[in-house]
Amino acid sequence: MTKSEKLIEKFLSKPKNFTYDELKNLLNRFGYYEVKIGKTSGSRVAFMNKDTKNVIRLHKPHPGNILKRYQLDLVEEELKSEGVIQ
Numbered sequence: 001m002t003k004s005e006k007l008i009e010k011f012l013s014k015p016k017n018f019t020y021d022e023l024k025n026l027l028n029r030f031g032y033y034e035v036k037i038g039k040t041s042g043s044r045v046a047f048m049n050k051d052t053k054n055v056i057r058l059h060k061p062h063p064g065n066i067l068k069r070y071q072l073d074l075v076e077e078e079l080k081s082e083g084v085i086q
Helices: 003-012 020-029 069-081
Strands: 032-035 044-049 055-059
Touching: 003 020, 003 069, 020 032, 055 069
Parallel strands: none
Antiparallel strands: 032 044, 044 055
């Protein structure tokens, strides 16, 4: 199993310790990049897909780096609606 497959499997299991850095890595593998201009330059961030221009918006976790369950659900729903994951 590759690192990408392990990361996807971990993401889909919705662990309580999934970090923002892991999410950035996961989304980068699917062609998303973090938009760092405009209204998203603070704690609210956006990830845009290079090809489809689909945008995923969420708040950066703070003060820690661990994402909340609802954030993982939101990202999973977006990725499924775009056909990136099943």
